[in-house]
Amino acid sequence: MNQPQRPDPLAILKEWQTQLEKFSIEPFDIEEFGENVAQIMSQMGIGHDADLHTQFFEVPLRPVEKAHIRLDPSVGHVKISALPPTSRNLLYAEVCTIGRAEVLSSTDHQATTLQLRQRRTQYVDILQPVKDVVDTVAHNHELMWNIQLSPHLPLILDIRAGFTLDLLDLQGLNIAKLLLDCGSGATTLTFPSSTTEAHIKSGMGQTTLHLPNKARVTLVMENGAGLTEIFCQRASLSAHIRGGVGNCEVTLPLEHPFRVQGESGLGNIIVPDRVNPLMLETDFISESGTWKTHDFEQAFNKVDLRFDGGVGSLIVREASTNA
Numbered sequence: 001m002n003q004p005q006r007p008d009p010l011a012i013l014k015e016w017q018t019q020l021e022k023f024s025i026e027p028f029d030i031e032e033f034g035e036n037v038a039q040i041m042s043q044m045g046i047g048h049d050a051d052l053h054t055q056f057f058e059v060p061l062r063p064v065e066k067a068h069i070r071l072d073p074s075v076g077h078v079k080i081s082a083l084p085p086t087s088r089n090l091l092y093a094e095v096c097t098i099g100r101a102e103v104l105s106s107t108d109h110q111a112t113t114l115q116l117r118q119r120r121t122q123y124v125d126i127l128q129p130v131k132d133v134v135d136t137v138a139h140n141h142e143l144m145w146n147i148q149l150s151p152h153l154p155l156i157l158d159i160r161a162g163f164t165l166d167l168l169d170l171q172g173l174n175i176a177k178l179l180l181d182c183g184s185g186a187t188t189l190t191f192p193s194s195t196t197e198a199h200i201k202s203g204m205g206q207t208t209l210h211l212p213n214k215a216r217v218t219l220v221m222e223n224g225a226g227l228t229e230i231f232c233q234r235a236s237l238s239a240h241i242r243g244g245v246g247n248c249e250v251t252l253p254l255e256h257p258f259r260v261q262g263e264s265g266l267g268n269i270i271v272p273d274r275v276n277p278l279m280l281e282t283d284f285i286s287e288s289g290t291w292k293t294h295d296f297e298q299a300f301n302k303v304d305l306r307f308d309g310g311v312g313s314l315i316v317r318e319a320s321t322n323a
Contacts, residue, residue: 052142055101059091059114061150062107066176069149070158072117076143078164082172083148090153091116094146116147149173161185170196171212182207182224191215202228202244211235223248223312232256237303243267243310250305250316257299260316263288265309271316 067090071080074097083089093116095101105114145164149155154176159168161183168189170178178198180189186205191198193214200207202224208231211217215235221228223244230237230250241248243265252258260271264286271291280289286309296302307314 052096052098053100054094054096057091057093057095057101057103057116058089059103059105059112061088061090061152062112064107064109064111064153066111066154066156067150068111068113068156068158070115070117070160071145071147072115072160072162073145073164073166074118074162076145076164078145078147078161078166078168080147080149080159080166080168080170082151082170085151087148087150089148090114090150092148094144096142096144098143112153116145161187186226191217202226202246206246211237221248223310232303234301236301237305239304240306240308241314242308243312243314245311247312248307248314250303250314252303252316252318254318254320256318257293257296257302258305258316259290259292259296259302260305260307260314261290262305262307262314263309264307264313266311267309267313269307269309269314272318 069091076096083092090112091103091114093103095116097118100119101116102119103114103116105112107113149157151172151174154174156177156179157170157173157175158179159166160181162185164183164185166182166185166187166189168180168187170192171190173192174194175192175196175198178196178200180187180198180200182201182203182205184204186207187202188208188210189200190210190212193212195216197218199220199222200209201222204225206226206229207224208229211230211232213234215233215237217235217237217239219237219239219241221239221241223242223246225245227246228241228248230239230248232250232252234253234256241262247267258275260269262269266285269287269289269291275291275293277289277291280287296304305314305316
């Protein structure tokens with residue numbers, strides 16, 4: 001009787017390397033990656049019978065001037081939105097994780113400071129951290145961070161995502177400042193129709209930003225390996241974009257006033273044909289220049305882009321659907 005053939009650990013590790021290399025050059029799909037990792041680890045004899053925990057958190061509003069909120073979603077689907085205006089909470093969250101999550105909160109006479117994060121675990125089994133990672137990746141479609149925030153206080157919002165799919169709808173919130181590290185997954189963010197200062201660092205996945213009508217956003221954007229898309233309606237945007245590997249594509253309404261200043265790096269700077277460069281310098285590697293519509297200086301709602309090129313390109317286009 002033939003004995004079942006034992007898997008070759010070296011071959012399994014090579015397959016894992018192949019998967020990692022694949023997701024470093026193709027659009028990142030967190031669920032597909034999780035399935036592949038789970039299959040590989042199963043072949044290595046490390047199971048993934050996860051111990052899922054669902055928890056609910058409420059932090060009440062206090063009579064303070066503002067709130068500092070830090071969110072550290074580790075793995076799974078992340079959804080952030082505004083609480084109903086009648087809510088008396090600063091934060092309400094439903095969280096499903098492997099292990100436990102926790103809220104750390106303090107209040108003084110000026111501000112409430114809180115952090116929602118995965119609780120740190122003390123391990124006895126030396127292999128347990130590896131097993132937890134496998135469980136987490138394999139069950140990413142079941143894990144979630146559903147977070148609602150109060151619309152009544154100015155918020156300094158610091159989001160440090162991990163291996164996540166993020167749907168961040170900030171409409172209705174009073175965001176004084178946004179700090180966002182997109183981590184390894186894909187992020188879709190809608191700004192509020194108000195004034196917002198933001199610093200965003202994209203990662204391996206695609207980052208999509210929506211500016212609705214009347215939004216006024218000052219943005220520092222650090223592009224990563226994935227594609228960055230910015231869809232701007234009749235809004236105002238002043239952005240310093242630091243190029244990465246992926247392209248940055250900005251879509252504007254037809255005839256929307258804009259200016260682009262920058263250096264292309266290894267990529268290109270592409271603008272609508274109706275705008276000619278005011279200044280253009282080209283060398284062997286890159287080009288630098290300024291492109292500006294005739295009505296830019298007088299316009300109230302306009303887009304002003306400064307681009308420091310990397311490998312990817314900056315592409316500005318116009319579309320009637322955003323009018």
